[in-house]
Amino acid sequence: MKARIEQVRARFPEEGIEALVVTGAANRRYLSGFTGSAGTLLITPDEALLFTDFRYVEQATMQAPDFQVVRYDDPYKTLGERLQALAGRRVGIEAEHVTVAEMAKLREAAHVEWVPTRMVVEKVRAIKDASELALIQAAVDLADRCFEYILPQLKPGVTEREVAWRMEKFMRENGAEALAFATIVASGPNGALPHARPTDRPLAAGEFVTLDFGCVWKGYCSDMTRTVFLGEPTAKHRELYELVLRAQQAGVAAVRPGVSGREVDAVSRGIIAQAGYGDAFGHGLGHGLGLEVHEEIPRLSTRGETVLAPGMVTSVEPGVYLPGWGGIRIEDLVVVTEDGCQILTKSPKELVCLPV
Ligand code: ZN
Ligand code: ZN
Numbered sequence: 001m002k003a004r005i006e007q008v009r010a011r012f013p014e015e016g017i018e019a020l021v022v023t024g025a026a027n028r029r030y031l032s033g034f035t036g037s038a039g040t041l042l043i044t045p046d047e048a049l050l051f052t053d054f055r056y057v058e059q060a061t062m063q064a065p066d067f068q069v070v071r072y073d074d075p076y077k078t079l080g081e082r083l084q085a086l087a088g089r090r091v092g093i094e095a096e097h098v099t100v101a102e103m104a105k106l107r108e109a110a111h112v113e114w115v116p117t118r119m120v121v122e123k124v125r126a127i128k129d130a131s132e133l134a135l136i137q138a139a140v141d142l143a144d145r146c147f148e149y150i151l152p153q154l155k156p157g158v159t160e161r162e163v164a165w166r167m168e169k170f171m172r173e174n175g176a177e178a179l180a181f182a183t184i185v186a187s188g189p190n191g192a193l194p195h196a197r198p199t200d201r202p203l204a205a206g207e208f209v210t211l212d213f214g215c216v217w218k219g220y221c222s223d224m225t226r227t228v229f230l231g232e233p234t235a236k237h238r239e240l241y242e243l244v245l246r247a248q249q250a251g252v253a254a255v256r257p258g259v260s261g262r263e264v265d266a267v268s269r270g271i272i273a274q275a276g277y278g279d280a281f282g283h284g285l286g287h288g289l290g291l292e293v294h295e296e297i298p299r300l301s302t303r304g305e306t307v308l309a310p311g312m313v314t315s316v317e318p319g320v321y322l323p324g325w326g327g328i329r330i331e332d333l334v335v336v337t338e339d340g341c342q343i344l345t346k347s348p349k350e351l352v353c354l355p356v
Contacts, residue, residue, distance in 0.1 A: 004031050019044040021079070024097035033064050044086070053075075090115050122297055125291070127310075136217075147224070151354070156203055160187055163185045163198070177215075181213075189324055205230050245349055248318050248331075251286070252316050255308060256337075264300045265286075280320045286300035288314055289333060300314055317332075
């Protein structure tokens, strides 16, 4: 964790700050190792403090050896006391992770010049180290196993909700500490809703089923999507599936260092648009992932400013959604390497047509 703290300190001059207060839960965990639900970090040029309450003092002391643990009863008062030494100085506060009410209390408690910062820790978090990549791969591997497990169970009559439950149970029973997000099982016309919630609708022959799911393994997330067909697909089903697959593979092939998220998005989007389905792909191509299932860096979208760098992890997930008809999405996770990317997700992507 020492190296991570140093990387954050190295960003202070650029941010125009002399210290940083970290309140984002994933940032707090990333920098300290502390997994509790309450706590604040204060990082100064020569100190690293972790403020938490009575419930967590012992846990924090064990999990965060690089931090001096400070117990509080009133978090604002205690932080304010520690910030007296920095009175009048510029102290960063994570704009994305503080409420307006909390900010008012901080202003009252500490007479420093609060500087709203964005993405200071997230920029460091975006580059995954080997230990993080190993945990992401473990989470991905379990999701791959879950897909293999559920495939033979996708049959006409079983409901979306039942399929989702079996998948969730499988991941939890095989070591996942949690789900990365609520499992999506969307059949037939429901597949046209990119973030459909599983319903009591039974799967039926002659339809696609989209499964979008992931788990958490020692804090790190996975996220994958496969769309399979029940029975014999029509020419249109095949044609659209092949289109999304082509867009997905071209997107993956475009991921490499030095390329922006927007450029990668444009590759997949261009293929879908050229086939006349541009309006049917209304979301971004991919998102970063790590301690959180949706991380801002990188973002593969029409607004994706980030330039890809080795160690970044992103999803590549184009889709086509036709209201009333259904939808197709295919999603892999990839890690940017020195000369391209490596696909973490191993499940096959060619169209699977299940017997009915
Ligand atoms: Zn997903
Ligand atoms: Zn995703």
